[in-house]
Amino acid sequence: MAQNGSDRCEAAEPRTSRNTSDRHGATTPRGASGLGSGTPRGTCSDALLDAVRNGATGPELRDIELPTRFRAAFTxxxxxxxxEGHDDKDVRRSLHVGDVEMPELAPDECVVAVMSAAINFNTVWSAIFExxxxxxxxxxFGRQGWYGAxxxxxxHVLGSDGAGVVVRTGGGVKSWKPGDRVVLSPSYxxxxxxxxxxxxxxSETQLAWGFETNFGSLGEYCIVKANQLIRKPAHLTWEEAGxxxxxxxxxxRMLVGTHGARMKQGDVVLIWGATGGLGSFATQLVKNGGGIPVGVVSSDEKAEIVRSQGCEHVINRNDLDLGDQGLRHPKAGRRLGEEIRRLVGEDPGIVFEYLGRETFGASVYVAKRGGKVVTCGSSxxxxxxxxxxxxxxRLxxxxxxxxxxxxxxxxxNRLIGLGMVHPTLSKxxxxxEAGDATRAVQTNQHVGKVAVLCGATAEGxxxxxxxxRERIGEGKLNLYRR
Structure with a gap:
């Protein structure tokens, strides 16, 4: 429980053990296992969150009590x-929104009032328990002492991306203070x-925050270590920044940093899913760094978005005519390689890979002699x-x-703050409706990124x-929201 806190819902319905069914058939025990009453939004007051929304100063935020419960999306x-036994593992059945307890703060941690969060595929994995x-x-984590317990x-409060305002800092935090506007890094x-x-x-103990830890970004508040905080790009809205x-x-890291492919000027880079969350940023980084991006997409509409980002060479995978086997067809690599050489005249030196089973064989095939396949996932x-x-x-x-x-x-985030890399937010x-947001990602009914408003009351x-923002232009900032 939070120290010196007060219930945010003092007049709310008392906690009971009865169940309430949500619209997707799941049941949520009220008041059980540390969960709050599940009272709908708007029936409880939160003076601290209201103060954040109204632009209160750091000293003013320190003077307002931290609530003992807050609304969040959890499994x-x-x-x-x-x-088990279901072909369609609809995440709307397993993701619930209700009140959860505010945990005690460790000396190296901060409480952030989350204005907006984002859905990543690890939220999907969490919600289908796979x-x-x-x-x-x-x-x-719980076996590592009281902080883990x-x-x-x-x-499990999910969410590994977000933006908001610091409202509390632990005794050991030196560089951050209440009132700071931040984005959140998920590296714990x-x-x-x-x-x-x-x-x-x-680090052998490194964790993915909001996936391997609790109290992630999909709530009105989250708990982060101080070394997860980054200054918010000033020209972005909350939903864009988060x-x-x-x-x-x-x-x-995959393309530019010293631990990845170390892309250089003139490198041809094949980017799978070029309008996805990862691919949409990879395209920008390759173009900005003097590389030659070749984007793979699944529709003409997505191809147009990628071209608008400055990617001249785009392949619609449906045009490869590979039949029912798709990119797992034995000749997929050869057909893809021919198309890449037709577009740019050579094989890619780097393949940006995160789709896994469906595409990996083709990725290994098309990379040039001495080329690199850099992979971060297998969706x-x-x-x-x-x-x-x-x-x-071929080495x-x-x-x-x-x-x-x-x-x-x-x-x-410095590149984003300078206006050199732009958000790819679409929904x-x-x-x-965190369950619906996660379902959109689960079923690939989106391009770029999907955001969830937590403490913010409206977009913009x-x-x-x-x-x-005006110098950059709304066209670039909202390209994925056309």
């Missing part, structure tokens, strides 16, 4: 297994792990098949890349530098 431990239920991560709960690193001093991602870091930082399946002759005999490399370190997160949902709030 439930007692619902693990609800999708490849393993994330409660296993929380249980493991706070996370091992019967509910233990500063006492020696590996983190070489590269935060090499939708970038996970995908933009991952793409930056179409983890078990890959490829012809190893094309790897070893190619596969580079595994996971997340990004704090420096890389700050660097890519915005209210917190009460949070801009601190309207002059810079």
């Amino acid at each position: 439930r431990k007692d619902e693990v297994g609800i999708f 490849p393993v239920p994330t409660f296993a991560f929380l249980e493991k 706070r996370h091992d709960l019967p509910f 690193v233990d500063e006492e792990d020696h590996g983190s001093y070489d590269d935060g991602m090499m 939708s970038n870091t996970l995908c933009a930082g991952t793409a930056y 179409t399946g983890y078990r890959h098949e490829y012809d190893n002759r094309f790897l070893w005999m 190619k490399s596969i580079i595994g890349s996971h997340g990004f370190n704090y420096h890389e997160a700050v660097e890519v 915005v949902f209210p917190l009460d 709030q949070g801009v601190d530098d309207p002059a810079l």
